[in-house]
Amino acid sequence: MWYVLTGIPGLEDFHVWIAIPICSMFIVAVVGNIFLIFLIVSERNLHEPMYLFLSMLAVADVLLSTTTAPKILAIFWFNSRNISFGSCVTQMFFIHFIFAVESAILLAMAFDRYVAICYPLRYTTILTTSVIGKIGIAAVVRGFTVCFPLIFLVYRLTYCGKNIISHSYCEHMGIARLACDNIKVNIVYGLTLALLVIGLDMVFISTSYSLILCTVFKIPSWSARFKALNTCGSHFCVILLFYSPALFSFLAHRFGGKAIPHHVHILVANLYVVVPPMLNPIIYGVKTKQIQERVVLLFSTLSTSC
Template identity: 55%
Template sequence: MPGANSSSLTPKFFILNGIPGLEAVHIWISLPFCFMYIIAILGNSGLIYLINHEEALHRPMYYFLALLSFTDVTLSTTTVPNMLCIFWFNLKEIDFNACLAQMFFVHMLTGMESGVLMLMALDRYVAICYPLHYSTILTNPVIAKASLATILRGMMLIIPFTFLTKRLPYCRGNFIPHTYCDHMSVAKVSCGNFKINSIYGLMVALFIGVFDICCISLSYTMILRAVVSLSSADARHKAFSTCTSHICAIVITYVPAFFTFFTHRFGGHSIPHHIHIIVANLYLLLPPTMNPIVYGVKTKQIREGVVKFLLGDKVVLTQDK
C-alpha cells in the first residue's frame, strides 16, 4: 500500500479525494466555498473585535456570541484551507497524525458550537424569566465556568475518537473519499473491525445533541410561557425579538447537522455520495458564514456597534438585556 508501514499497517499519509464524481468541477465548487469562508472569517472576527472593544456589549449574551464566533472561525479554518488546496492545487496528501488532529478539532468544535448555542438559550431564559436577577445570576465567573465546561466536555468526549481510530489497521488503502478527515470516513478505510468507532460516535452524537436540544427546548418552553403571560403586546414582541437571532442560529446549525447525521447512517444507499460530502462541508461552513450576518441584521446593539465603529463616537449604543 502506498505510504503504509507494513509492520504496523499504519499509513504515513492519507489521500483526500475531495468530492468523488465531481472532480471535473472542483474549481467551480471551490468558488462559493471560498466566498463563504471569507465572509465567515471577516464577519466573526469583526464580531469578536466589536464585542471586545465596545463596553456596552460587555454582557453575558455578547460574551457567549463572541465564544460562538471564535468557535466558528476555528472550525471553518480547520477544514476550508485544506479543502481549497485539494480543489485548486491537487494537494491531496495529509499526514496520518495531521489527519487525526483535524478529525479531533472538527468534532470537538462542532460539539462546542452546540454547547455554546445551549448556553445562549439559557442566557435568554434567565434574561426573560428572571430579568431583575440577570446580572447577579450570570456573573463573569459563572460565564467563564460554563464556557470552560463546554470546552472540556467537547475535548473529553472526542479524545477517544483519536485513539479508537489510530488503533485500526489500514490495509485496504489510504484513499479517503472526502474533503477532510471525518471520523467515520477515516474508520471505514480500515480493514479492521470499526464497530466500536461507530457505536461510540453514535453515543457521543446523541449525548451532545439530545442533551443540548433538550436544554434549548426546555429554555424556550419557559420563555414562551413567560412571554405569553405578559399583558402588553409590545412587551411580548420586545421580549421575544431578543431571541430571534438565536433561533435562526439554531436552525442554521442543527438542520444540516441532522441531515448529515441521519443520511450518513440510515440513507447511505439512497443519496449519492457527493451529496453527503457537499452537505457535510456546508454543515461546517454555513453556520460560521450566516451567524454574523444574522446577528448583525437582527440585533440592534450589534448594528449600532458597527455604525459607531464606522462613524466614531457619534452613536450611543442601546443598553438592554
C-alpha cells in the same frame, strides 16, 4: 501513512467552480467573526452575557472554518489531496471538538435567553462574568473530554493499504472505515457521542425555549410579547443553521441509504463548515440593535478620523 482526500466524488469536474463560493464564504466568515470579536471586546457596552457568549461562538466559528476550508480549497484548486495520518487525525479531532464546543455554547446562549426573559430581575446576579467564564471553560473541557478518545479509537485500529477517503476533510468514521479491524466500538462510540452530547444539548435547548414561550404568552401586552420573542430571534436562527445540516447528515447516513447520492452528503458537509460561520455574525448584526449601533459608530469614527 498517507491518505488521499477525494473532494466531492462525482463532481470532480466542478471542483474549481465549487471552490469559488466556498472561498468567498470562508473569507466572509473569518473577517466577519474576527470583526465581531473585536467589536465585543473593545466596546464596554457590549460586555453583557449575550454578547460574551456570542464572542465565544465567533471564536469557535473561526476555528472550524480555518481547520477545514484551507485544505478543501487546496484539493479543489491545486489537486493537493494527500494528507498524513497524523494530520488527518488532528483535523478529525479538532472538527469534532469544535462542533461539541459550539453546541455547548448554543445551549449556554439558550440558558441566557431563558434567564433574561423568565427571571429578568435576577439576570445580572445569575449570569455574572465569573459564571460566564466557568460556562466557557466547561464547554471546552466537555468537548475535549468526549472527543479525545476518538484519537485512541482510530490509532488502535490496524490499517492494511486502503487510503482513499471519499471526503474533503477527515472525520472519525471516514478514517475508521479504512481499517481492517472490526470498527463496532468506533460506531457505538460515535453514536453515543452524537446522542449524549448533541442530542442532550438539543433537548435542553428545546426545554429552554418551551419555558420561554410559556412565560412570553403569559404577558398581557402584545408589544411586550413581540419584544421578548425578538430577543430570541437571532439565537433561534443560529440554532437552525447549526443543527439542521448536522441532523441531515446523521439521518441521511443511517436511514437515507442509496436514496441520497453520496456527493450530496459531502457537498452539505463542505457547506456546513463555512455557511453557518459566515451567516452567524450577519444574523446577529442585522437583528441586534446594539451591534448595529456600535458598527455605525465605529465606521463613523473611522471616517471622521480619515
